[in-house]
Amino acid sequence: MTHELLVTNVRPPHGEAIDLRVVDGVIAEVGPALEASSPDARAMDGGGRLLFPGFVDAHTHMDKTLLGLPWYRNEVGPSLLDKIENERALRRELQLDPHAQSMKHARLAIATGTTHIRTHVDIDTDWGLQGFEGVAQTREDVKDALDIQIVAFPQSGMLIRPGTVDLMDEALRNGADVVGGLDPSAIDRDPAKHLDVIFDLAGKHDADIDIHLHEPGELGAFSLELIAERTRALGYQGRVVVSHALCLGGVDEAYLSRLIELLLENEITIMSHGPSGLRPVPSVKRLYEAGVRLCTGNDGVRDAWGPLNMPDMLLRAFIVAYRNNLRRDDELEMVLDIATNGGARVLGDANYGLQPGCAADFVLVEGETHVQAIIDRPPRSLVVKRGRIVARDGECVE
Ligand SMILES: [Zn+2]
Incomplete structure (x- = not known):
């Protein structure tokens, strides 16, 4: 009928x-x-x-939200490693259920008009595939209301935790959609090897790539160059996202122009969510006007990293505008374009x-x-x- x-x-x-x-x-x-x-x-x-x-949340972490649990008093230290270690400990202490948590997240996202999500899911040697399996169950449970793409994400490092690559490989075999990566120099301390492993996994599973890159300034820019080299060499144009790419806010104009050329040549998408803090961030407007592909997302929603984000893409658009000092209507329309069409292109939805x-x-x-x-x-x-x-x-x- x-x-x-x-x-x-x-x-x-x-x-x-x-x-x-x-x-x-x-x-x-x-x-x-x-x-x-x-x-x-x-x-x-x-x-x-x-x-x-429909709104597109192209970067979040549904497996580890604390939504619906008693308020978590956050006293985590300032560094990235403090946050990563604190999170692993809390997850054990709370015996977090990634299916139940991601369902709460999904319901709020649906209620606020999100129709597509790309979620990174932690894969590490403590947690194994629990996060992946819980979110994969949610993906199935809500499939008529929300499209969910899963990134196999080595949040605790990949090369520094032997066994992680095998788990990522297993997740990809079992239905993860995208290969994740994390700060190839700052966390794994071996950028060429880290990226070679990620691109190998992607080739093996015919999967797209989405790399968290918090590395600042010239260190991050170097990682970005290595990502672009591999994207070109392996014909991965249009299939790579670099999330955060803080380095694009921390290099001089001449270097930034060169990096933008690399992004354009290799059709690499930048995910920027208007992060809080005093660190320089990429100018969304500069990238957008240069023609760089952009998407945005809520990142971690009320989790061990912090309580500030919620699964509402209109709120996200507000935060991106606020962080980038965007005030004009045409600038805010640009942010809406990023939160809808930009994300849909990343998720590969041709019918959007x-x-x-x-x-x-x-x-x-x-x-x-x-x-x-x-x-x-x-x-x-x-x-x-x-x-x-x-x-x-x-x-x-x-
Ligand atoms: Zn993230």
Whole structure:
């Protein structure tokens, strides 16, 4: 039986009010004064609400959120290693259940209009594949409401913890989608080997690559050059994301221009989430205007690293704008583009968008303009995933 949904009077970005006709999960028609083709069609009045394509959280960590648990008093030390070790200890102490935790995360994400997530999942020799298995179960449980891509992520280091590569390999065999990496110089202290192993794993499993790169200034820039070399040599253009890439905010203009050329030549995407702190960060606007592929995400949501992030991509757009000192409407529209289309390109969803033929993944929000919605962040009136209503008035529909 055909399933038809007609949503009338909604306002897309940059356009007049339209109607959307959805048939079997796909946008069949977009335009004024549409009519349902079947008497069984479900009709809804959009009431002039803002229409967004589904939000794309292209970088988060669903396996280790502390959402729904008693408040965790955070007294972690300042360094990256302090945070990594503290997290491993806390996870043991709490006997964290990655399936239950990632389900709580998924529900909040769906309720706020996220239709696609790429989540990094810790793989290490303490934790084994528990995180991967829990999130893979969640991916299955919510597959009609949210697309989840899993990155096999060596959060505790890879070469410095023998056995980690084998576990990553096993996760990829068992359904992880993407190969992760982490600070090849600063954590593993052997950048060429770290990257060779990652690119080997990716080639073996025909998987994309997503590397956390916090290394600052010229150290990080050197790692970025090594990533670009391997991307070119292995024909991996368009399949590599560098997450954070703090180094792009910490080199001089001449070096930055050279790095941007490398990113463009190799179609490498930069994920920037507007991190807190005083460290320099890449200028999202500089990269966007140069044509560099960009995406964003919530990173760790209320976890052992800190309590500040929540799974709401309108809040994320606000944070990216705030961190980058973006105030103009066209600048905030740029951030929305990154939080929707930019992320969808990374996740490889060719059917993403609001045109006929695209998957019917969209969000309705009350408000005057799309930019205003970033500032006010009202409850999402309606969230639709492949033509099904999955959330209404800020709450998931079971
Ligand atoms: Zn991360």
